[in-house]
Amino acid sequence: MIFLAWSSRPSLQEQTSFVNGFKFNYDDKFRGRTAKSSSNLQQDLELSDSGFVVNHARTLVGSGIETFEKGKIALQNWRHFSLHWVFVDPQTHIQNGSNFCVCFKALFPWILMPLQIAYVNESKNNNGSVASFGFGSGTLQGHMLAGEERFSVTMDEKSNVWYEILSFSKPTNFLSFICYPYVLLMQKHFARESSMAMQNHLSGKSK
Numbered sequence: 001m002i003f004l005a006w007s008s009r010p011s012l013q014e015q016t017s018f019v020n021g022f023k024f025n026y027d028d029k030f031r032g033r034t035a036k037s038s039s040n041l042q043q044d045l046e047l048s049d050s051g052f053v054v055n056h057a058r059t060l061v062g063s064g065i066e067t068f069e070k071g072k073i074a075l076q077n078w079r080h081f082s083l084h085w086v087f088v089d090p091q092t093h094i095q096n097g098s099n100f101c102v103c104f105k106a107l108f109p110w111i112l113m114p115l116q117i118a119y120v121n122e123s124k125n126n127n128g129s130v131a132s133f134g135f136g137s138g139t140l141q142g143h144m145l146a147g148e149e150r151f152s153v154t155m156d157e158k159s160n161v162w163y164e165i166l167s168f169s170k171p172t173n174f175l176s177f178i179c180y181p182y183v184l185l186m187q188k189h190f191a192r193e194s195s196m197a198m199q200n201h202l203s204g205k206s207k
Helices: 012-019 038-042 045-049 065-076 174-202
Strands: 003-005 053-063 099-105 110-124 131-139 145-155 160-171
Touching (some): 012 099, 012 110, 038 053, 038 160, 053 065, 053 174, 065 131, 065 145, 065 174, 110 145, 160 174
Antiparallel strands (some): 003 110, 099 110, 131 145, 145 160
16 A cells, blocks of 8 residues: 555645554564664664665764754754655654654655654763764555664764764565665665755755
């Protein structure tokens, strides 16, 4: 089952109707795996043996604690999804258990993909020189894919601030299996545009 909106940009009411009452569509044992480092996830044989493909992107978006805090707020407001062809309702709360919908513009219809926030992680060392904030979302029934994706901002010991996307996914049905090479290309395209949106926002170049 795939949810489509053939008219204009999907309304909040349409999105809400699609995300309620659905369960995760991937095994519980994989829940929260994106909280690991990218290297650990890419070496996870259980994931690869189960047919999941790992996607990873990491971009330098600035430096200093102010940039980190601004990046954290940007994630909480879904600025990383502020693109003309894909979006999330910016009022969606970043908290464990929140359901939301990623709306993706295909050739003609909008495709609505339901997810739920599986975890939220935040950490900072004693003197605040190293910090991180991120959250992972799992796919629900009705999504084209099965898997999980993490978005995070981190400040390392050199005060560099990084925006990172880490996910694993696989097709859930025949249609998504046929389209999966295209889906993988779009994941890479999204990573580039989302990273650029974060860079522009944190540098003050975005509107």
